[in-house]
Amino acid sequence: MSTINLDGGEISIIRALGFAGTQVAGHELKGKVGSMSERDLIECLKTLIALGFVSSSADLDRSEEFDKMTFAVNSGYSRDLREAIDPQPKSNKRQRRV
Numbered sequence: 001m002s003t004i005n006l007d008g009g010e011i012s013i014i015r016a017l018g019f020a021g022t023q024v025a026g027h028e029l030k031g032k033v034g035s036m037s038e039r040d041l042i043e044c045l046k047t048l049i050a051l052g053f054v055s056s057s058a059d060l061d062r063s064e065e066f067d068k069m070t071f072a073v074n075s076g077y078s079r080d081l082r083e084a085i086d087p088q089p090k091s092n093k094r095q096r097r098v
Helices: 008-017 026-032 038-051 063-068 075-085
Strands: 054-056 070-073
Touching (some): 008 026, 008 038, 008 054, 008 070, 008 075, 026 063, 026 070, 038 054, 070 075
Antiparallel strands (some): 054 070
């Protein structure tokens, strides 16, 4: 699998949505990423949706309905996204026999 590279806005959105795959309403998401403008939030979400990392209950072209829409992290990418956001050093699981 290729490496996932996310910018700061995308990381904020993924963290706000969480990795459990639960639906988060647009108005809740706005509150969780409060420092981001709605325009930037929608643009980042469009990118994440296009990449398949996030799912949406409706098309984001209708921004006037953003507050009612729901979003969730795609469970198929959950582990990879978690590792991309917070990389853990891989431990060497091989044990040597003495």
